[in-house]
Amino acid sequence: MVQVSERPGTAKISxxxxxxxxxxxxxYDAENRFLEAQQMMCQCCQHSQLKSLMENHIRETEQQIRNLEQVFNALGQQPRRINCDAASGLISDGQxxxxxxxxxxxILELGLAAGQAKVEQLEISCYRGLIKGAEQMGQNQVVQLLQQNLQQEEQTAQKIEQCMPQLLQEAKSSSGTGSSKSR
Incomplete structure (x- = not known):
């Protein structure tokens, strides 16, 4: 069980x-963590289509972080990262x-794409929830900023999904039958 006292800087939610x-x-924490992870993944990737997709999404993630900073501003808050354990876990698994x-x-490139797909699905789910919350609070400017982020995440997820069959075929070809022969 996590105690509030274990999370310095996190106030109670009332x-x-x-x-x-x-x-x-x-x-905000998740996007910052994912940006760092994407930059590392991109350095390991040799597949031109996947690398291009990652490079483009790195630029989008930088914009998404700026959008979240604008959300904080619109709410009269200073940008503040609150540890996202889900992001930490996905990054740790990917590393x-x-x-x-x-x-x-x-195989590495196929795994990079699969990892990126997991990240995109988490982000899509989070942004959808945040948009609903912003709508309920009547925060139209916030809704617009979050919708921009959501749209980029959905487009990236779709591009990864389109890229996966080729990566899977290439991985299968590079490892023979693709099955383990150990006894």
């Missing part, structure tokens, strides 16, 4: 505004996979 600001802080698959670039 109303919808506090809840919303907390969730924006969590998303472990990268280490384990480092000797096979095609």
């Amino acid at each position: 109303n919808l505004q506090d809840k919303f600001v907390y969730e924006i802080g969590v998303m 472990r996979f990268m280490l384990l698959a480092a000797d096979n670039p095609k």
